[in-house]
Amino acid sequence: MARAATTADAFNAVAEPRRRQILDVLAGGERPVNDLVGLLGMAQPQVSKHLRVLREVGVVDVRNDGRQRVYRLNGRALKPIHDWVRAYERTWSERFDQLDVVLKELKEKEEDDGGK
Amino acid sequence: MARAATTADAFNAVAEPRRRQILDVLAGGERPVNDLVGLLGMAQPQVSKHLRVLREVGVVDVRNDGRQRVYRLNGRALKPIHDWVRAYERTWSERFDQLDVVLKELKEKEEDDGGK
DNA sequence: TTGACATATTCCTATATAGGCATATATAGT
């Protein structure tokens, strides 16, 4: 088998640095495609294709505005990533030395995350 | 071009669900390979290959113990992911709408969904 | 040494990219 599709979940979608860059821009407010093209210095088709992936995993939404398509961040789709990685914060932050219960809870969340 | 290598960074390494499962087990303590094989129900070569990827991005370390190779979590390699995704937490958690700094200090004591 | 156990590596194949480029689609203005 090959790798899972980039549209399989937020983890795969966000593994691509360009897509994280797009999200970082959108974090500052909604933008039409051409704004992203200009700000990121990427080719327009590539931006559109990356936006399609991000949209398929639900991390961005689109809105039509005249002949422009305005993309908007939907950060909630990133929550599974946050929930998963948060459990590991204790391994580098001393504040989390005795939060074993939290760790177990988040691991269980990861269990039923596979079917998304 | 193809997708970036899974060993390119922690984002790509962790995009694979099986590798997250491995890390979730190792979060409970170091383990030899065969333990992971048994606990996760994966084939041994696949486990070894996933561990190689995780090791190349620095998220696990190995130690020789007789004929076993004991793998140990090194969560610090996940910090870039945590740092990146953390900036988006405010988009789904109303707790971050105001009083950012204060609530950041307290948030680990709450475990309900996004507060009410 | 021989054998059993533990782990890593190699070879194979189907699949999915990401970027470059051309082109299709859609909308607005004249």
Add this chain to the structure above:
DNA sequence: ACTATATATGCCTATATAGGAATATGTCAA
């Protein structure tokens, strides 16, 4: 209708998988 603008899609190719199976490597014990 025609044109310019804005965006999406299709086609192409090199590349990198992930899993399966077989095999290689390494280590202990008798």
